[in-house]
Amino acid sequence: MTNHVVIVADGRSPTTRRYLASIRPLGYRVTLVSTFPCAPVDGVEALYVLPVAFARTAGTQSGSGSLNPAMANRGSKKLVARFRSVLLSARYFLGPITLWAYQKKLVRLIHNLKPDLIHAMRIPFEGMLSRVVPEEVPLVVSVWGNDLTLHARGSPWMGNLTRQTLERANALVADTSRDIRLGRAWGFAAEKPAMVIPGSGGVDLDEIARIRYNRIDPLTDFLPAGVPLVVNPRGFRPGSVRNDTFFEAIPLVLQRNPQVAFICPAMAGQPEALQAIQKYQLKHKLYLLPHLPQPHLWDLFVRSSVVVSISQHDGTPNSLLEALACECFPVAGDIESLREWIIPGVNGLLVEPGKPDATAEAILIALEESGLRQRAAEMNKRLIRERADVQIVREKVRTFYDEILK
Numbered sequence: 001m002t003n004h005v006v007i008v009a010d011g012r013s014p015t016t017r018r019y020l021a022s023i024r025p026l027g028y029r030v031t032l033v034s035t036f037p038c039a040p041v042d043g044v045e046a047l048y049v050l051p052v053a054f055a056r057t058a059g060t061q062s063g064s065g066s067l068n069p070a071m072a073n074r075g076s077k078k079l080v081a082r083f084r085s086v087l088l089s090a091r092y093f094l095g096p097i098t099l100w101a102y103q104k105k106l107v108r109l110i111h112n113l114k115p116d117l118i119h120a121m122r123i124p125f126e127g128m129l130s131r132v133v134p135e136e137v138p139l140v141v142s143v144w145g146n147d148l149t150l151h152a153r154g155s156p157w158m159g160n161l162t163r164q165t166l167e168r169a170n171a172l173v174a175d176t177s178r179d180i181r182l183g184r185a186w187g188f189a190a191e192k193p194a195m196v197i198p199g200s201g202g203v204d205l206d207e208i209a210r211i212r213y214n215r216i217d218p219l220t221d222f223l224p225a226g227v228p229l230v231v232n233p234r235g236f237r238p239g240s241v242r243n244d245t246f247f248e249a250i251p252l253v254l255q256r257n258p259q260v261a262f263i264c265p266a267m268a269g270q271p272e273a274l275q276a277i278q279k280y281q282l283k284h285k286l287y288l289l290p291h292l293p294q295p296h297l298w299d300l301f302v303r304s305s306v307v308v309s310i311s312q313h314d315g316t317p318n319s320l321l322e323a324l325a326c327e328c329f330p331v332a333g334d335i336e337s338l339r340e341w342i343i344p345g346v347n348g349l350l351v352e353p354g355k356p357d358a359t360a361e362a363i364l365i366a367l368e369e370s371g372l373r374q375r376a377a378e379m380n381k382r383l384i385r386e387r388a389d390v391q392i393v394r395e396k397v398r399t400f401y402d403e404i405l406k
Contacts, residue, residue, distance in 0.1 A: 011038030022201025053095030092154030202393030
């Protein structure tokens with residue numbers, strides 16, 4: 001009999017969608033319970049939406065999986081972008097209040113679906129929602145990026161619910177060993193199984209190779225030619241990614257190398273980015289792009305010399321792994337999770353998240369030292385092949401799920 005897995009996740013998220021695509025060859029029956037309204041997902045048996053924590057009014061940072069990206073880019077997107085930090089703080093206090101009603105709906109749904117396993121792909125609010133499912137159904141919980149370092153500390157309610165979720169979980173998945181350690185400190189029992197894999201289910205090196213060597217019709221052809229490109233693919237993530245540091249570093253880089261162009265997917269129309277262009281006089285130097293389809297983002301990584309991800313709370317960003325696979329040199333925040341991948345001065349550079357001068361210097365070193373970039377590219381390709389290749393990760397997921405199902 002084929003095992004039935006229910007995935008509770010943000011159905012808009014590229015990470016969710018790539019994870020679902022990565023496990024599709026394993027042959028499980030998969031049902032998606034999305035916590036946000038989203039477009040249909042290939043390969044799932046059924047899709048249900050439980051918009052917990054005011055998800056119907058959320059912004060569109062998740063990109064092409066949104067139910068109607070064109071509509072989302074209008075007034076609501078501008079409002080959310082303007083008050084993003086305030087809304088995040090409010091969600092820490094008000095989001096937990098919405099759980100009770102949706103938990104009742106999820107329990108009824110699980111009773112009807114009778115799955116063999118439930119996998120909640122984030123603690124807030126997917127894991128918090130799923131923690132009430134019947135004990136006889138195994139619950140796997142994934143930790144994403146800043147679940148434990150940021151969101152769990154957002155309010156007393158978030159902290160309590162994080163602990164309850166980890167105490168209920170039968171198994172834990174994270175994209176960094178740090179979060180397994182923190183998960184145990186938050187109540188996940190030491191004897192329960194845990195696994196570290198990329199959150200998206202791995203990097204498809206064959207697919208990236210096809211993009212690299214067969215060259216799609218890129219959306220980025222209007223970008224300047226013959227100049228060094230630096231890409232920041234992270235968009236806006238309040239409390240996590242320090243784009244203020246990134247923007248302040250740009251004029252410092254241009255003072256020494258005025259040819260550099262900075263490319264920012266997922267920032268088109270965002271007030272913070274538009275203000276940075278005006279404040280630092282970055283017209284024709286800072287290019288703001290919409291959310292890019294995955295192949296076009298990879299194409300941009302291939303074209304760029306440096307990828308920048310200055311985060312202060314993070315796990316292992318999938319975009320960073322993809323950039324490494326595309327031989328793009330990383331400059332990232334100096335935090336524990338990223339030190340699991342990057343050795344400073346060897347296969348990347350790490351900087352204190354609040355230091356624009358250090359960020360600028362790291363970008364300049366990366367641009368000026370071609371030998372460093374070449375050596376890093378070779379090491380990073382090997383790292384991705386050994387630790388993040390989608391085929392290796394898929395087999396780890398199969399073994400992990402089978403262990404829990406037995």
